[in-house]
Amino acid sequence: MSDDPRPGKRNAIRAQNETLILQAAEKVFAEAGFGGATMQLIADVAGLPKANLHYYFATKEELYRRVVQNIFEIWLQAAEAMDGAETPAEGIGAYIEAKMDISRRHPNGSKVWASEVMHGAPVIQDYLETTLRDWTAGRAALIQRWIDEGRMAPISPQHLLYMLWATTQHYADFSHQIETLNGGKPLTDAQWREATESVKSMILRGIGAA
Template sequence: MTSIRERNQELILRAASEEFADKGFAATKTSDIAAKAGLPKPNVYYYFKSKENLYREVLESIIEPLLAASAPFNQPGRPAEVLKAYIRSKIRISRELPFASKVFASEIMHGAPHLSPEQTEQLNAQAKHNISCIQRWIDQGLMAKVDPHHLMFSIWAATQTYADFDWQISTVTGKGSLDDEDYEAAVRTITRLVIKGCDIDETVPSASEQVSNA
């Protein structure tokens, strides 16, 4: 059962995500966050001490899912399966955490001034690991000789756009908001572009699977 403290913290964090995404860190007022959360302003300081701490909590709320999205790269698997799972996870983050995603994107565009050295190291280490996996698949002949860095950057851009440019996407599609099929179509389309564009044979097992089946 959710406690009052947990409920209030969740309300404040959600409201802060929206305010920071809409106005940026400097222009956001704690009074606006409190109003959006439907709580007294002192509650913001009671639970989070300062606007800076609250902003860092919003960043933390998106960093953990971003790191978790890379889980498919952390275990043996076919390139097609790993990339599809990764793309699906990234689309899910854009759908379920759109405001926190926008805050994170803005933070990165401004040079990540509020990310801790530990968070920066975690994100960079995971990205380097993912890229090394792609390079290994290339070396094994499991996919085309594309630049693994730019492939990863392209996946980031393609999936992040569903958070950053949700208004434009809704306007172009003529919908107030995207539905399940829209997000499924996004996963299928991006996956197809990556798999076909990288000449990945979905029927060929990875090198580790070939060894285990020998």
């Protein structure tokens, strides 16, 4: 699966600069929004001349699209936590833990995604209509099966999924608000554990799977 043809150093340079730019872009897009972000600022954060960005990414939109795709793929991967599970408590608990972990480690990606969806998903509408729709249908069916088997309360699978997304992503998207309400300090390790446990216990009890 490795697409390294031959030239070793060339590929290394390309890979390194692309990830460097993508990291800078994620940060700047998250902090300023698509419209507020400038290629010049992204370049400065990445430590490269602006013209060099355009060598790797032709347009601002193209760079932005890659950033959004990145977080989406990370989330899709985390969703697999739900699949191997036997019980709702196990599957949904693991999914909550995975998503809380992502909220902590990739808050910028989550913000860029939120911003994109809030503005009508101009760039990733096709993802919503294909990958996300299929994924959602599959998990809703899994949850419905658990309900039919009497392992959890008969709640709406759709709205449970929305609640899972909303609560976990809130800790990334609204991290600034949470930090302010936490005395201006970021959550500590212990506080993140408490947050995760709180979300887990409320939701698992809420769906009758505790």
